[in-house]
Amino acid sequence: GFGERKAKAERMFSLMDGFLKNDPFSLQKDILHHVEYTVARSRFSFDDYEAYQALAHSVRDRLIERWHDTHIYFKKTKSKRLYFLSLEFLMGRSLSNSVINLGIQDQYAEALNQLGFEFEVLAEQEGDASLGNGGLARFSACQMDSLATLDYPAWGYGLRYEYGLFRQIIVDGFQHEQPDYWLNYGNPWEIERIHVTYEVKFYGTVEEVDMNGEKLKVWIPGETVEAVAYDNPIPGYGTRNTINLRLWAAKPSNQFDLEAYNTGDYINSIVNRQRTETISNVLYPDDRSHQGKEMRLKQQYFFVSASLQDIIRRFKEEHTNFDELPEQVALHLNDTHPSLSIAEIMRILVDEEHLEWNKAWKIVCKVFSFTTHTVVAEGLEKIPVDLLGSLLPRHLQILYEINSNFMEELKKRIGLDYNRLSRMSIVEEGAVKSIRMAILSIVCSHTVNGVSKLHANTLKTKTFKDFYELWPEKFQYTTNGVTQRRWIVVSNPSLCVLLSKWLGTEAWIRNADLLTGLRDHVDNTDFRQEWKMVKRLNKMRLAEYIETMSGVKVSLDAMFDVQVKRIHEYKRQLLNIFGIIHRYDCLKNMDKNDRRKVVPRVCIIGGKAAPGYEIAKKIIKLCHAAAEKINNDADIGDLLKLVFIPDYNVSVAELVIPGADLSQHLSTAGHEASGTGSMKFLMNGCLLLATADGSTVEIIEEIGPDNLFLFGAKVQEVAELREKGGTVKVPLQFARVLRMVRDGYFGDKDYFQSLCDTVEVDSDFYLLGSDFGSYLEAQAAADKAFVEPEKWIKMSILSAAGSGRFSSDRTIREYAERTWKIDPCQCPI
Numbered sequence: 113g114f115g116e117r118k119a120k121a122e123r124m125f126s127l128m129d130g131f132l133k134n135d136p137f138s139l140q141k142d143i144l145h146h147v148e149y150t151v152a153r154s155r156f157s158f159d160d161y162e163a164y165q166a167l168a169h170s171v172r173d174r175l176i177e178r179w180h181d182t183h184i185y186f187k188k189t190k191s192k193r194l195y196f197l198s199l200e201f202l203m204g205r206s207l208s209n210s211v212i213n214l215g216i217q218d219q220y221a222e223a224l225n226q227l228g229f230e231f232e233v234l235a236e237q238e239g240d241a242s243l244g245n246g247g248l249a250r251f252s253a254c255q256m257d258s259l260a261t262l263d264y265p266a267w268g269y270g271l272r273y274e275y276g277l278f279r280q281i282i283v284d285g286f287q288h289e290q291p292d293y294w295l296n297y298g299n300p301w302e303i304e305r306i307h308v309t310y311e312v313k314f315y316g317t318v319e320e321v322d323m324n325g326e327k328l329k330v331w332i333p334g335e336t337v338e339a340v341a342y343d344n345p346i347p348g349y350g351t352r353n354t355i356n357l358r359l360w361a362a363k364p365s366n367q368f369d370l371e372a373y374n375t376g377d378y379i380n381s382i383v384n385r386q387r388t389e390t391i392s393n394v395l396y397p398d399d400r401s402h403q404g405k406e407m408r409l410k411q412q413y414f415f416v417s418a419s420l421q422d423i424i425r426r427f428k429e430e431h432t433n434f435d436e437l438p439e440q441v442a443l444h445l446n447d448t449h450p451s452l453s454i455a456e457i458m459r460i461l462v463d464e465e466h467l468e469w470n471k472a473w474k475i476v477c478k479v480f481s482f483t484t485h486t487v488v489a490e491g492l493e494k495i496p497v498d499l500l501g502s503l504l505p506r507h508l509q510i511l512y513e514i515n516s517n518f519m520e521e522l523k524k525r526i527g528l529d530y531n532r533l534s535r536m537s538i539v540e541e542g543a544v545k546s547i548r549m550a551i552l553s554i555v556c557s558h559t560v561n562g563v564s565k566l567h568a569n570t571l572k573t574k575t576f577k578d579f580y581e582l583w584p585e586k587f588q589y590t591t592n593g594v595t596q597r598r599w600i601v602v603s604n605p606s607l608c609v610l611l612s613k614w615l616g617t618e619a620w621i622r623n624a625d626l627l628t629g630l631r632d633h634v635d636n637t638d639f640r641q642e643w644k645m646v647k648r649l650n651k652m653r654l655a656e657y658i659e660t661m662s663g664v665k666v667s668l669d670a671m672f673d674v675q676v677k678r679i680h681e682y683k684r685q686l687l688n689i690f691g692i693i694h695r696y697d698c699l700k701n702m703d704k705n706d707r708r709k710v711v712p713r714v715c716i717i718g719g720k721a722a723p724g725y726e727i728a729k730k731i732i733k734l735c736h737a738a739a740e741k742i743n744n745d746a747d748i749g750d751l752l753k754l755v756f757i758p759d760y761n762v763s764v765a766e767l768v769i770p771g772a773d774l775s776q777h778l779s780t781a782g783h784e785a786s787g788t789g790s791m792k793f794l795m796n797g798c799l800l801l802a803t804a805d806g807s808t809v810e811i812i813e814e815i816g817p818d819n820l821f822l823f824g825a826k827v828q829e830v831a832e833l834r835e836k837g838g839t840v841k842v843p844l845q846f847a848r849v850l851r852m853v854r855d856g857y858f859g860d861k862d863y864f865q866s867l868c869d870t871v872e873v874d875s876d877f878y879l880l881g882s883d884f885g886s887y888l889e890a891q892a893a894a895d896k897a898f899v900e901p902e903k904w905i906k907m908s909i910l911s912a913a914g915s916g917r918f919s920s921d922r923t924i925r926e927y928a929e930r931t932w933k934i935d936p937c938q939c940p941i
């Protein structure tokens with residue numbers, strides 16, 4: 113009975129010491145406890161990695177306390193919850209971030225010093241959690257940090273891939289991919305929930321059965337897999353709230369045991385069981401290319417089914433009427449990857465909960481919101497009907513029904529315009545009949561979000577024009593942001609101290625708008641001097657890293673010019689390399705005295721190419737080929753260096769971004785939906801050299817056109833330039849660089865021909881040739897500014913001062929208020 117349970121709870125509580133203490137002495141005791149009992153090493157002999165493990169476990173204990181309290185509180189208050197569904201999260205490392213958000217950084221530093229360790233050294237022991245590809249995935253991670261910090265009652269859901277994004281190694285200038293088996297050394301940040309499991313079913317058939325005169329569709333699945341929850345606490349900064357990121361892993365279902373027993377084929381059935389575990393095994397590394405692979409679809413459904421079962425179970429614990437679902441639950445689709453949720457929730461409500469179709473549909477349409485991260489329609493996800501029908505036969509029926517209802521409604525609205533109807537259909541007819549996941553998501557979501565102002569305009573006027581005309585009110589945008597906790601406090605500690613000193617408060621860590629206060633000090637020479645020192649310090653860290661990674665010694669007086677992001681033709685790393693080759697060519701042809709006037713540069717490029725993306729791989733090779741020649745040319749010396757930083761990931765970014773003087777964002781206008789890298793550079797006082805694309809347009813609104821180097825065709829000029837094709841003027845310098853590469857000036861002559869073909873006059877889709885002239889002008893402007901250090905520093909300060917709007921706190925607040933309609937819910941201390 114209740115009395116008994118209460119007595120038991122009281123006795124247990126009396127056995128606990130209350131909450132864990134955070135003074136340095138208690139921390140030391142806890143770390144040593146974990147050395148002995150968790151890591152199982154002697155207190156007198158443990159290495160840095162073991163010390164990291166023990167340290168991480170002591171942090172984990174503190175996270176768990178808050179995480180428990182937060183969930184009890186969310187439950188008690190019954191506030192509406194957000195479920196953020198994403199197939200990708202690029203969390204990077206957790207240690208520093210957690211300790212900072214818990215507010216016990218200094219105590220830990222002291223505790224470790226007394227044990228003879230240095231916090232920073234142990235933090236370097238941690239590997240990255242790379243469960244995502246690029247911008248979309250890192251943005252998910254930033255949003256989780258802001259959701260926790262702003263006390264929103266939110267859960268993240270994702271997949272626990274055993275192999276994260278591949279490790280990039282470079283052999284002879286070529287990219288090679290190595291598996292990232294990141295769980296090999298254990299993961300102290302996750303909590304395995306062996307009892308939180310759900311069965312996920314695949315294949316089979318749908319049968320119609322007669323139930324008391326009513327015809328019901330029953331799915332008889334052919335395969336069952338079990339999903340196990342792994343919980344990852346996400347602490348907020350300056351609050352006790354610690355939210356949950358629940359990642360699912362696939363385990364074989366016990367149902368199979370019985371079968372094996374019956375058939376007697378014991379060994380074979382174990383081998384078969386093993387195969388089901390592969391579902392959550394590996395992250396697909398192809399940043400935005402959809403190949404209709406069965407395993408990928410299986411992953412998506414596995415994720416969707418487990419998450420929704422969990423969400424509905426939680427809802428049903430507290431509610432009996434599904435009409436209340438939209439007031440209690442917001443489901444957010446991070447791109448179309450989780451959009452099978454729509455069919456799945458309809459299946460649950462109609463087939464399992466026996467709601468009438470129209471009633472279920474009305475509820476479902478009030479629950480979903482959707483953010484799309486792509487621009488071009490070709491980039492949108494499609495699932496072949498044959499594949500879907502065999503893997504999820506019932507879901508295919510549901511999708512057909514959703515579509516036929518939608519088509520009926522549409523006919524009433526727009527008449528029998530068959531072209532338009534077929535453009536807007538969820539089902540695409542054609543050589544490969546398929547389901548258009550973006551259209552499905554638009555039809556079923558109450559809000560369709562773009563990731564920047566420019567992106568939203570493209571969605572409305574091009575990509576989803578038909579839908580915008582139908583439902584203008586659905587189309588919104590919420591400009592992306594990044595968390596200043598990771599991108600300043602964790603990654604740039606010296607800047608963090610400087611900001612707090614001159615702003616007179618640490619409040620900017622929770623309110624990035626306060627960074628505008630830096631404008632008041634821009635004329636103060638002491639402030640500028642300190643600002644300069646911080647940059648120099650970060651350049652030193654970066655220079656050391658470059659030397660260990662590539663053996664290239666670089667001068668700290670040179671301008672550190674950085675382009676780091678996934679390698680894509682539209683991001684135009686090739687434009688950068690062509691610019692570097694042009695610079696090299698100019699230096700070679702210059703008279704020795706003139707060379708002295710040139711601003712020395714260290715050009716840094718980093719990023720991964722999707723394993724099957726040939727052109728991207730050739731770009732990486734060309735970068736290495738050019739670097740080989742330039743870096744070993746005695747005529748050039750420190751005037752120009754080119755380094756490729758291998759295996760760009762979150763923790764490499766934490767090192768590279770603070771050390772950059774200039775960063776490049778070169779996408780052909782209209783192709784980068786937002787871009788979030790630029791925001792991180794901006795916060796760190798790095799000047800941008802960029803096209804008027806994605807979020808850059810809004811960055812200009814904040815910092816003014818004079819504080820960055822803008823170049824290139826505007827979005828409205830791009831279509832015309834493409835139409836003109838071969839008749840567009842291309843500067844001679846471009847043709848000359850192209851010639852050098854084609855003629856084998858950097859070796860590998862044959863290998864580079866097809867790369868050169870992509871920018872030849874008639875086939876230059878991304879307009880490298882026509883933008884080259886203005887690119888060189890922007891580069892010259894950057895050189896000119898750099899030789900006036902005081903001017904440069906002012907621009908740098910004003911960049912950081914204008915970065916407040918690009919905090920993911922602002923992004924999340926906008927989503928919460930406008931899209932999700934959720935309120936903060938702060939767990940009391």
Ligand code: KOT
Pocket residue numbers: 245246247248249251399400401447485486491563592784785786787788806
């Ligand atoms: C990947 C696969 C399918 C559709 C979209 C993507 C995608 C988009 N992956 N990353 N992105 C980037 O998302 C960022 C966050 O919104 C944007 O800043 C960036 O422009 C996108 O390229």
